Amino acid sequence: MVNKLTEADGYKGFINNVMTIAYRNANGLIKHIGPQGFKYSIVALALSLLFNLAILLFIPYRSIAYGTLLFIWPILSIFLLTRIYYSSIDKNIKYVTRLFSIILVPWTATLLLKYVILPHYDNDSPAYYIVGFGFLISYLILILGLNTLKKSKQWTLVPPTRDQIITAAGIILSMTVAFLVLLNVNWNSASLYEVLLLLSYLICDIVILCQSLKLINMNIKLNLNYLILVIAGFIAVNALGDLIFESRWLFSIDNILFLDTGRITDTAYSNSLMLIMFALALYNTDLKDKALDKISNRLNDSRLFIDDIVMQAPYAISVYDTSGSLILANDSFLSMFNVKRADILRSYNLFSRTDPIGLDFTSGVSRLKQGKAIVMPKLEYRPPGGGTARYLSAKAFPTFNTNDGISNYVTIIEDITDRLKAEQELLEAKTQAELYVDLMGHDINNIHQVAMGYLELADDKLRQEGALSKDSEVFILTSIDNLKKGSRLIDNVRKLRGEKKGLFVQQSIDVDKVLQDVKGYIDVPPGRDIKVNYEANCGCQVMANELLKDVFINLIGNAIKHSNGPLNVDVRTRCVDENGRKLCRIVIEDDGPGIPDGRKGGIFDRMHDDQGKLTGKGLGLYLVKTIIEDYHGMIWVEDRIQGDPTKGARFVVQLPIAEKQN
Numbered sequence: 001m002v003n004k005l006t007e008a009d010g011y012k013g014f015i016n017n018v019m020t021i022a023y024r025n026a027n028g029l030i031k032h033i034g035p036q037g038f039k040y041s042i043v044a045l046a047l048s049l050l051f052n053l054a055i056l057l058f059i060p061y062r063s064i065a066y067g068t069l070l071f072i073w074p075i076l077s078i079f080l081l082t083r084i085y086y087s088s089i090d091k092n093i094k095y096v097t098r099l100f101s102i103i104l105v106p107w108t109a110t111l112l113l114k115y116v117i118l119p120h121y122d123n124d125s126p127a128y129y130i131v132g133f134g135f136l137i138s139y140l141i142l143i144l145g146l147n148t149l150k151k152s153k154q155w156t157l158v159p160p161t162r163d164q165i166i167t168a169a170g171i172i173l174s175m176t177v178a179f180l181v182l183l184n185v186n187w188n189s190a191s192l193y194e195v196l197l198l199l200s201y202l203i204c205d206i207v208i209l210c211q212s213l214k215l216i217n218m219n220i221k222l223n224l225n226y227l228i229l230v231i232a233g234f235i236a237v238n239a240l241g242d243l244i245f246e247s248r249w250l251f252s253i254d255n256i257l258f259l260d261t262g263r264i265t266d267t268a269y270s271n272s273l274m275l276i277m278f279a280l281a282l283y284n285t286d287l288k289d290k291a292l293d294k295i296s297n298r299l300n301d302s303r304l305f306i307d308d309i310v311m312q313a314p315y316a317i318s319v320y321d322t323s324g325s326l327i328l329a330n331d332s333f334l335s336m337f338n339v340k341r342a343d344i345l346r347s348y349n350l351f352s353r354t355d356p357i358g359l360d361f362t363s364g365v366s367r368l369k370q371g372k373a374i375v376m377p378k379l380e381y382r383p384p385g386g387g388t389a390r391y392l393s394a395k396a397f398p399t400f401n402t403n404d405g406i407s408n409y410v411t412i413i414e415d416i417t418d419r420l421k422a423e424q425e426l427l428e429a430k431t432q433a434e435l436y437v438d439l440m441g442h443d444i445n446n447i448h449q450v451a452m453g454y455l456e457l458a459d460d461k462l463r464q465e466g467a468l469s470k471d472s473e474v475f476i477l478t479s480i481d482n483l484k485k486g487s488r489l490i491d492n493v494r495k496l497r498g499e500k501k502g503l504f505v506q507q508s509i510d511v512d513k514v515l516q517d518v519k520g521y522i523d524v525p526p527g528r529d530i531k532v533n534y535e536a537n538c539g540c541q542v543m544a545n546e547l548l549k550d551v552f553i554n555l556i557g558n559a560i561k562h563s564n565g566p567l568n569v570d571v572r573t574r575c576v577d578e579n580g581r582k583l584c585r586i587v588i589e590d591d592g593p594g595i596p597d598g599r600k601g602g603i604f605d606r607m608h609d610d611q612g613k614l615t616g617k618g619l620g621l622y623l624v625k626t627i628i629e630d631y632h633g634m635i636w637v638e639d640r641i642q643g644d645p646t647k648g649a650r651f652v653v654q655l656p657i658a659e660k661q662n
Helices: 002-058 064-087 091-120 126-130 132-150 161-184 192-216 222-251 261-312 331-337 362-369 417-465 473-501 511-521 548-561 619-630
Strands: 316-320 326-329 374-381 390-400 406-415 507-510 530-537 541-544 567-578 581-590 634-641 644-656
Touching: 064 091, 064 261, 091 132, 091 222, 132 192, 132 222, 161 192, 161 222, 192 222, 222 261, 316 331, 331 406, 362 374, 362 390, 390 417, 417 473, 507 511, 511 530, 511 548, 511 567, 511 581, 541 644, 548 567, 548 581, 548 619, 548 644, 619 634
Parallel strands: 530 567
Antiparallel strands: 316 326, 316 406, 374 390, 390 406, 507 541, 567 581, 581 644, 634 644
């Protein structure tokens, strides 16, 4: 009793397991092709059955009209597949529709020969047996095509073990069918050809169904899965017809439930053709439209996403069509160049003239049209209507469509004025810091070493002789002179640092008064004949600060320091007018040794010696240049006698006259 209960429970558990597996596979099928695709598969099958029933009732079996209908279904299917192919953007859907169309060509040709043309002649002719290979050709093409699709590595089967399970099931089923057929075949029968040909059909049916089942269970798109399911349905119905037809030849079964076996098989074959026709027609209507709507929505979302990125970008972005007309400009573009969107869209062309905001890309038009980018990392930009000059970084490049053709041109422009200014300020700060360190660690140290050396010599003289002779006074005087140099150098550094920080406030200053005061600050070396002549012809005032005096002290002192013997220094002022600006021009010239042409260009930047080492020896002229530029003025040096640098130098300073005098 226990054994019987256990056995019954075992059967019950087995049945439950089978039902569970079937339920899970059904749910998996619905999941992989989508509820909509599953619903239309059922609808297509129902329509094909109903239509086939109507044909059976009104059209004579195996008549010319019946064969013609069999021929029409694949023709309509090829037309629908062609429509899907040209309206789809998915390369895999294009591949499957092309594959399906290809296998339907020999299939349709075989139907035409077998059911329309050959019945007019003799069913026992050799041609009647040969045409059967047309279906086999279609099977083999489909097997190769589906195998290529599966091995494209675009997707995977989850779980991976399912692939081995489906393969094993297909092998077992094929071997079982082959064993049963070969076991029951009559090798001397006149129908041996049909039996073996149908066996090859059945094995191909099983292989294709296994391939389709694997593809349906892979992580591919719903529409592609639906098309694979249509192929599987077509093959499955044909497999049913092949199985019944094979049974008819093996076991001489002429009727099944009072229905002619031949009629049943032909009905199955025609139903498979109508099934794919209705299934593809449904795809071309609702399923395809929904897919296109979904694609359209995604494209719109992508477009809005890109538009948001472009419009919110901190850079000035503009887009042009293939003719060069401006079709899009973001808010940063409008703000950067102070233009209105309505005024520039379609009004300006990238190729036929300069950019609407004054940037010229025309030199790179040929590169753009060749599909290459143009990069301008730094360019000075002056607005067409006037305004403050700025520095911009610009790039223009083409975009491409799916056919590798140019679809648009894009420019991205960034205002790098602040960045360059910050970089320049950092560079100047670094240079200043290096200068200060070098001055304290090298120049001042050298000056002090010289002073200490001469003081030590003077000390030795005092210890040995008790007093300094007239000749030994040079030790003290040289030490004092070097200490004064150190003091002036430190004072220049202090003033330079203060000027850089903006600690000296500018105000209206009388140039003549400053020049008169400068005479009292000129350090004339003992024993030298130095004459400083001053001629005032301007009487003007400029916007400056207390450092203006240091400018003239440095310029006159520089002439004295770099000369020997007698020296005449002439200082003149006069008012000039250049380009509508009133300027005060101060000329300081001497009859000293002059400045060689090769050195004129760098004397105001003498923060380095001839070996590139930082030094404070030229700090005076560097300080002069810095102060003059902060006054929005200019300074340059030229020969006192034009063309002869050995006859003295002339320094020219130009400063804007204070506005209240304009």
